[in-house]
Amino acid sequence: MSAHPVDPRRVHHPPAGGLGDAGLLGRRPRAVVVGGGIAGLAAATGLAERGVVVEVLEREPHLGGRVGGWSEQLPDGTPVSMSRGFHAFFRQYYNLRNLLRRGDPGLDRLVPLEDYPLLDAEGRLDSFRGLPRTPPWNAVLFALRSPTFRPADLIRLDPRAAAPLANVSVPGIYEALDHVDAASFVESINFPPAARHLAFEVFSRSFFAPPSTMSAAELATMFHIYFLGSAEGLMFDVPDDGFDIALWEPLRHYLTTRGVTFRTGVAASSVTKDHSGVFHVDHSAGGSTAEAVVLAPDVRGLREIVAASPELGTADSAVAGPDALGRWRDDVAALRSAPPFLVQRLWLDRPVREDRPPFLGTGGLYPLDNISVLDRYEHDAAGWAARHGGSVVELHAYSAAVPPDADEDAWTAELRTRCLARLHEVYPETAGARIVGELVQWRADCPMFGVGGFARRPTVATPVDGLVLAGDGIRIDLPVALMERAASTGWQAANRLLAGWGLAGHPLETVPTGGRLGPLTRAAGYAMRPR
Structure with missing residues (x-):
């Protein structure tokens, strides 16, 4: 990725000072990070770089969370890259970019898109x-x-x-x-x-x-x-290949060399803390113990883990107070997910017009919200398009809530049909194309930022000593959003735990506050x- 000017008025948020490596403590603390998305990976990075022993539990078989990538097959058996849809890596995502630099120091796997029509x-x-x-x-x-x-x-x-x-x-x-x-x-x-x-x-x-x-x-x-x-x-950049290849496998390698253990396909179910201060994390592969826990799953996962952990925090209630612990539990339970969304990726047997932008946002064209032409920037899609003389197009339908009286499968099928019709309307050259392959994602796991919800949104800190939260649904009083909020809360979660051990934290950067x-x-x- 070519260098670009950086806002000289960005704000540097220095961390607390402390020792540079946990080895100087005479012991290395252990931490379990629940969730291998952006927030969890930022927290794991922050801890591991100070010598903490880290174990990451991720429910999916791949890293990246909602920005994860994986391989699937088309009907003819061709392996292809798949994800949950387009993500724009804006230039002011300083903390996310600092995370990605651990695996890609020059951010060479990010390529610029020059417009956002x-x-x-x-x-x-x-x-x-x-x-x-x-x-x-x-x-x-x-x-x-x-x-x-x-x-x-x-x-x-x-x-x-x-x-x-x-x-x-x-x-x-x-x-x-x-x-x-x-x-x-x-x-x-x-x-x-x-x-x-x-x-x-x-x-x-x-x-x-x-x-x-x-x-x-x-x-x-x-x-x-x-x-x-x-x-x-x-202006923003996008990965030049599948998210797994371009982003997370390089970061996994970086963290593995620093002693981080990854357990993918493992779902955490509950957390307890005994009176000696040791956390016990129950999960589908058994259990793990640690001196600290970072909870960084999606909103639903966080609600379920806390609800299934009724004894969590009782050992700290004498300090935090039972009322504070109860309010925190209520605030976690009150978190909501946004309406579901559809991602429809199509492998077409003919190309879209050369002048079509790689990414197009739409308004007033319900249910379609944007169109991506992946073969314009992603190596896997570009290779397929070149071999078949076609194109790889992705359609998004956001906040596509299922009507109360509708069957979900039927509704999803209807959305796919409507989105395809809109594609033909916006890019008429696709109307005659044969669909060689189609893969669909129907998800409802993004946090909801509804009216009046900020005051009781859980923060990184919790009433339970040694337990912190991270994720884009977690409150942080800095001007960040979306993927950058996930990264920022992850770094902040690591910093809070590090400070408790007398270890140095990591700086954060934001746009002006x-x-x-x-x-x-x-x-x-x-x-x-x-x-």
Whole structure:
């Protein structure tokens, strides 16, 4: 991957100091990490690099969690790469990138996509190509050149309602906006309807949730991360091959050389802690013991493990207090998953047009949310396309909740049919293509960031000494989201355990932690004051 400028105003968050290696303690602490996704791998890396003995338990047969990759077969027996769908590795994902550098120091397996075009049902197209990097001119120029946003629309914007977008801080933005849904917030700004569809909905659906059910604070935070708070912009990179090959196998090798043990295909079921301070993790391969545990499964997995561990924390209740322990359990139980989503990968016997972008976001074309042409950047797909004169295309349908009276299998089949019809509508050259192979993922395991949920979202720290949480559904009071939130909580989980042993932690980096636009930020602060 070619080098690119980095925002000079990114914020460095130094860790606590301490010893550089656990060997200096005279013993090496042991930790079990439950979950081999981004969060768990970041935590395992942070611990292992300080000499902690680490065991990683992962329910799936592969690493990476929701960014995992694996091999499957087409009907003719051809092995192909498969995953749970497209992921954009944005330049401001500093902590995720630092994790990936452990296995790929130059990030050579990430290749840039130069644009992120958005298409609506009327055929209007937005583009992020060629935007300035400096806020707020990046957002202003994007709006002014958008076919859905006329210059007169700028005059109609409500500056008081829009003020939080220019004055984002965490957790302050949640205190201001978490009680409002994203759809109502954008409407209150007087954004033109077409622009809401094409721009803001794309952000909200990154969380696999319709804007009407998602917290406006999450939307404002994303706007800060990608526009008004960062000079990295919306350009991003993608792995040049299957996620397993490009990302996780190199990282596995790096960690294995540092003594990390991986047990894939092993599901953790419960955790207990005895009065001597030793944790016992029960799992499908028996059990493991350790002095510390990182719980980094998906939301459902976390709920189930905590619910199946009624004695967890009783040894610490004298310090933490039974009320604190009970509230924590209730907060974990209250976590919810976002509506299900569909990933439909198609191997077609003819290519799409050469001018089609590698990735296209869509708005107002229900149920289709985006189209990826994988053979434009992924080696496995490109090889198949070259051998067969075809193409590998992936379709996404986000927040595709099953209607109450519908059969799930029938509904999934209907979504596949509808998405295929939309592909033919958007890329007509695919209408006559024969489908050589089709693989489908139907999942419902992404965290839900609903209205009013932030205050009780569990944090990395827990009332149980030696037990920490990590994942993109876990609260961290930094401006991070999606994969970067997973990585950041993983590093923070490791740091908290390391500090308890007197070991040095690892630094974190983020976009600026508050509004960076002097006069605009002050004006936003004035506009947000009660009148």
